[in-house]
Amino acid sequence: MSTIDWVVLILTLLLIVLYGVYKSRGIKNIDGYLLGNQSLPWYHVGLSVMATQASAITFLSAPGLAYSSGMSFVQFYFGLPLAMIVLCITFVPIFHKLRVFTAYEFLEQRFDIRTRGLTAFLFLIQRGVSTGISIFAPALIIASILHINLTTTTLLIGSVVVIYTTYGGTKAVSHTQMLQMSIIFGALLVAGILVVQLLPADIGLYKALHIAGKSGKTNAIDFTFDLNNQYTVWTGIIGGFFLQLSYFGTDQSQVGRYLTGSSIKESRLGLLMNGLLKIPMQFCILLIGVLVFVYYQYHSPPIFFNQTELDKLKQSEYSSSYDALEQKHLLLTNEKKVTINRLTAAIDAGNQSTIDATKIAIKHSDDKLNDIRSEVIALIKKNNPEAETNDNNYIFLSFVKSTFPKGLIGLLIAVIFLASMGSTASALNSLASTSTVDIYKRFINKNSTEQQDLFWSRILTLFWGIFSIAIALFASKLGNLLEAVNILGSLFYGTILGIFIVAFYMKKIGGKAVFYAAILTEVFIFVIWKMDLIAFLWLNVIGCVFVMLLAFLIEMLGRKKSHSSE
Template sequence: MSVIDWTVLILTLVVIVVYGVYKSRGAHNIQTYLLGNQSLPWYHVCLSVMATQASAITFLSAPGLAYSSGMGFVQFYLGLPLAMIVLCITFVPIYHRLKVYTAYEYLEQRFDLKTRALTAFLFLIQRGLSTGITIYAPSIILSTILDINTTYTTLFIGSLVIFYTVYGGTKAVSYTQMLQMSIIFCGLFLAGIMVVHLLPSDIGFTKAISIAGKMGRTDAIDLKLDLNNKYTLWTGLIGGFFLQLSYFGTDQSQVGRYLSGASVSQSRLGLLMNGLVKIPMQFLILLIGVLVFTFYQYNKPPIFFNSVELNKLEKSSYSTAFNEIKKNYNQAFEEKQVEVQRMNALLDQKDQAPVDQQRLVLQAADQKEKAIRKQVTDLMVKNDKDANTDDNNYVFLSFVTQYLPKGLVGLLIAIIFLASMGSTASALNSLASTTVIDIYKRLIKKDGSDQQYLQASRLATVFWGIVCIAMALYASKIGNLLEAVNILGSYIYGTILGVFLVAFYVRHVNGRAVFFAAIAAEIVIVIMGKLEFVAYLWLNVIGCVLVVLLAIGIQKILDLAPVKAK
């Protein structure tokens, strides 16, 4: 990167951290530290909720996912608006009325302590692991730019976020997130404009989308009911609805954001706006990936986007074989360019029959290129069995650093850092609040002072920060980060949601029944997930339904059991 880019990047990060620390001064009690005195307006709530969900993974992996497989991932979010409506009607007023710090406090009031502890424990496992992945995402950037090991960059990013989260608590998180999301929206808009600007002069936005469409990258909606297809209309509407409802309704990293709202109406309005804005935002991010795909039909893409792994292969004993593969790749790209230009001419003639025929030729050329790339990854594994052969996370980063103008490169990389900082800070804050309120305060030190609980919250933030950094150091082998986070969540969110739905709507079921139902359902979900029985989004539905049905069944058995005489 240039000096201008480094200046923009460093200045943006420093301003964000200083702003958050300044605005959160005065967090001297646990109410302020964990809930920000419940004083934030709806637009703070909305941007904070969005920033918590939109981590660096979103801006690194989503364009790469669209580049390699198209727009289908947008269906993941189709259940979000409906989930926001249900949350506003049911969850938000209950949480505000009970004046809870965490979502799991309610479960003890409704059931018992062991049910509260179980759901809190499940949350801590899921959020602790997934936060490690969100820390790893921006460390990829620094390691690529500086050509150093991701261990050092992971430690730097993690330490930076821990600092201002420990200092300011939820207010620091929310205020920095508001500024982060404002910068992110501007940067994404500029990135989209620049991709189109860098295309050949005779290729406008419409033709760029058409060419990507002919090569299978713009199919956003799949109407087929296929339980093994990860992204269809039905998995998004049904599986996505259950996942989003559980994530926003029971995951403390999100509940903590809207519990800081000044009132029920402010929290509701923030959530509803999130439901309206999130899908267009995600669509735009994926669309940028599609446009980058079109760009690389006219400009030769790297044979593998992870330059660190590529450099290792070039310096290995397999370099001769690799050079031969590169020759084939260069020839395949030149042949594909001829077919792309032919498609350009046919699109101008507006004759559909030859366009359809040429589409098949283009798709075949695309598959040939993918086959050659597969030869490269096979060679990487031969050279190093631990090589990271998934380069989806590097596609957008490679494009940004090589083709965008000075200044904008620094801004877009700052955006990815900001997204990571926002989501990681929210997660650390939620992990700390759940640890202190649901575990420490309830099971270990029940009669501590407010100052002791505040100190425990800060120590818990540091502890979870270290745990998440440790997880981040092992995150390089899990493939596309965006999918990995959602798959991990789908193993647990359905079970937790089932517990909450029983609490809200099945009044005759007690804590003992729901506790055993949750354990049984979680075991089934883990087995189904490991066996890949269905697409991962359906695990949210199955887990939730299992908890509800098993809880009702177990309660009936308990009711029929004879009562022992005292």
């Protein structure tokens, strides 16, 4: 990066940290540290909720996912608006009226201490691991840019977030997130405009989308009902609804955000704002990835987007083999450019027969290019069996570094940092809230003072920060980070949601039944996942439904047994 990029990056990050510390000064008790004294307006709540969900993984992996497989991932969010409505009607008023610090306090009032402890434990494991993945994403960026050790950058980035979150608690998180999202929205708009400007002079947005469509990249909607297809309308609406309902309704990282609202109305408006803006925002991020794909139809893309691994290969005994493959790749991409130009001319002329013929030729070229890429990956694995061969997360980063002007590169990288800081800070704050309120205050020191609670909230924030950084050091083995986070959530969210649904709507079921139902369901979910029997989003539906059914059956069996013994 240039000096100007470094100045933009450092100043942007410094502004955020100092702003958060300034806004969170004067915290004296656990209410201020964990809930921000419940004083925030709706737009503040809405931006905070969005920033918590939109991690660096969103801005790294989503464009790469669209580049590789098209726009279908947007369907993942189709259940979100419906989930927001259900939350506003059910969850928000209950949590506000009970004046709880965490969602899991309610479960003890409804069931028993075991159910509260189990649900809090499931949350802590899932959120602790996924936070580690969120820390790893921006570390990947800085390591790639500076060509330095990934471990060093992971420790550095994780430490920055841990420091200001440990100091300022939820007030630091919420205030910085509002500023972060403002910068992110502005930078994404600039990035989208710039990608279009970088296309050939005769290729505007409309024609670029036409070319992407002919290449199968604008497949945003798929109405087929296929349980093994990860992204369809039905998977998104049904499976996505259950995932989003569980995430926003039972995950403390989100519950903690809308509990900071000054009233039920402010919290509801914040959630509805998120429901309205999230799908368009995600669509635009994926669209940028599709436009990057179109750009590389007219320019030679890298054979492999992880430049660090390519550099290692070039310096190895396999360098001559790689050079030969690179020459083949260049020749094929030049041939493909000619075909793409024919397709563009056919689209302008409305010549359907030529369009169909060039689509077949492009498909043939892509197959050959994929074969060359596979050979390069095989060489990378030969040279280093431990090498990361999934370069999906590097696609957008590689494009930005090679094409964007000075200053804007630093701003776009700052955006990815800001997204990571926002989601990571929320997660650490929620992990500390749950550990303090549901574990420390409930099991370890029931008569703790406000000063002790505040002290242990900060200590536990620090502990979870260290835990998450440790997880981040192993995150490179997880492939596409966006999918990895959602798969991890799907292993737990269905069970957790099922517990809350039973609590809210199945009034005759007791704590013992739901406790054992949750354990059995979680075992079943892991078995299904390991056997790879179904698309991961459906695990949220299965988990929720199984908890409800098993809890009902166990409760009925328990009642029959008690009646027969009388």
